[in-house]
Amino acid sequence: MPAQSPSPERTRLERLNALLERTRATNQFQRQRLPELPLASLEDLKRVPLVSKEMLVADQAARPPYGTNLSFGPEQFTQLHRTSGTRGPVLMILNTTEDWGWWRRCMAVVLRAAGIGPGDRVALAYSFGPYLLFWASYEGVDEVGAARVGLGGMDSLQRLHALREFEATAVLCTPTYAVHLAQVAAQHGQLDAFNSVQRIVCSGEPGASIPAVRARIEAGWEARCFDHAGLSEVGAATYPCAEAGGLHILEEEFIAEIVDPTSAQPVRDGAVGELVLTALGRFGSPAIRYRTGDVVDCHEEPCPAGHSGRWLPRGVLARSDDMVVIRGMNVFPSAIEQTMREVAEIGEFRITFYTEATAMDEVKVEVELERAEDVRAIQTGLRRQLGLRVRIVPLKPGILPASTDKARRVVDLRPLAK
Numbered sequence: 001m002p003a004q005s006p007s008p009e010r011t012r013l014e015r016l017n018a019l020l021e022r023t024r025a026t027n028q029f030q031r032q033r034l035p036e037l038p039l040a041s042l043e044d045l046k047r048v049p050l051v052s053k054e055m056l057v058a059d060q061a062a063r064p065p066y067g068t069n070l071s072f073g074p075e076q077f078t079q080l081h082r083t084s085g086t087r088g089p090v091l092m093i094l095n096t097t098e099d100w101g102w103w104r105r106c107m108a109v110v111l112r113a114a115g116i117g118p119g120d121r122v123a124l125a126y127s128f129g130p131y132l133l134f135w136a137s138y139e140g141v142d143e144v145g146a147a148r149v150g151l152g153g154m155d156s157l158q159r160l161h162a163l164r165e166f167e168a169t170a171v172l173c174t175p176t177y178a179v180h181l182a183q184v185a186a187q188h189g190q191l192d193a194f195n196s197v198q199r200i201v202c203s204g205e206p207g208a209s210i211p212a213v214r215a216r217i218e219a220g221w222e223a224r225c226f227d228h229a230g231l232s233e234v235g236a237a238t239y240p241c242a243e244a245g246g247l248h249i250l251e252e253e254f255i256a257e258i259v260d261p262t263s264a265q266p267v268r269d270g271a272v273g274e275l276v277l278t279a280l281g282r283f284g285s286p287a288i289r290y291r292t293g294d295v296v297d298c299h300e301e302p303c304p305a306g307h308s309g310r311w312l313p314r315g316v317l318a319r320s321d322d323m324v325v326i327r328g329m330n331v332f333p334s335a336i337e338q339t340m341r342e343v344a345e346i347g348e349f350r351i352t353f354y355t356e357a358t359a360m361d362e363v364k365v366e367v368e369l370e371r372a373e374d375v376r377a378i379q380t381g382l383r384r385q386l387g388l389r390v391r392i393v394p395l396k397p398g399i400l401p402a403s404t405d406k407a408r409r410v411v412d413l414r415p416l417a418k
C-alpha cells in the first residue's frame, strides 16, 4: 500500500510548530507570548495572545527603528517597506530573502486565481513608494511568468497611453483608482485604451468584492474585476473566487480565525467578525495571531465552486476600527458606500459623523450626483440598510477632492469619538 500522505491539517500543524520553535529561539518580541511547544493541535494556537498593529508600533517606538519582532540580525533583512500611514502611525515592515520568496509565491496564487499567467502583460497602476503591496505585486507577476509594466510616477492620461502602448491585458490597482481611471478615460474619449485589458485585480482597500463597485468597474473597463486583500504585516492572505465572487483565505499558508472585535472570542456562523491571521511562511518578522482589523463574514459553507480555503463571500466588509456606533446601531462606512452605489450613480462622497445640539449622534453624507433626484433613493436605501435616517447633501460632480489612493472619505466630528 502506498504511504498515506499527511492530512493538510497535520502538515499545517507541523509547519506551525516549526515556525514557533524557530521564532522562540531568537525572537525577543514573540518569545514571552509563546506557550510550551510543540502544540498538540491547531486549536492550541488559541493559547497565544492576539497581537495588534498598535503593539508592533509601540514596540518599534520603544526600540527604533525596527523594534524587537525580529528573528534574525538586521543584515538578514533584504526587503524594507513601511505601511502607508493613511491609517494611523507608520509601521516598518521587514522581510528576509526567504520570506520575500514566500510573498512571491502567495501573490502568484492570487494572480493565477484571477486567470493571469504566461502571455499576459500586466500594468501596475501604483505610485511605487515604499508600500509593500506594489513590490509584492510586481514580484507576483514575475512568478506567474507574465510580463510586467510599472506605471509609477505617471498621471492618469499617461497611464492610459501606456496601457494602449503596451497592449496591457491586465491591470493591478486600487478599486477607487479603477473607478477613477475609467472616468478619466470616458471624459477624454480614451476608452479605447482599455481594449486589450481583460482583467483588473483590485487591492489596497476593500471595494472589489462589493457587487455594486465590481459591476461599476467591469462596466467602465469592459473587463473582469477581481478582489485581493492582504496586509504588509502578514502576507497575501486571500485570493479571489472567480466563480462566486468574494475572497478565499489561502489556508495552505495562513491559519485564519474570525473573532468578535470586542471580546476576541470566535464568532458564530453567519455573524461578522475580525479576521485574525497566522502566517506559516514568514520567519524573519513573524505574524502570529495577528489582528488584521479586517471585518469579514464568518461563513462556514464552502463556495459553490468548491475551492479550497474558507470563503469570504463579500470580501473585506470594513475595518474594525471604522465601526461607528450611532444610536445603538453598528455603522460601517463601506456599507454606506455599497448601498449608495446600488441605488444611484454616484461620484465622490464624504461621510460625516457628528453630534447634534440635542446630543444625538447623526450621519451626514455629501455625495456628488448627476441626478439630484437620486437623493430620495439613497435616503430610502440607507434607512433600510442601517436602520438610521441619514442626512444627504447632493453636490455637483467634481466638488469633492478625488480620492485616488487609499480613500479618506470619513470625518468623525463627535466630541466623544476617539
Ligand SMILES: [Zn+2]
Binding pocket: 240, 241, 242, 243, 244, 248, 303, 304, 305, 306, 307, 311
Ligand atoms: Zn470559490
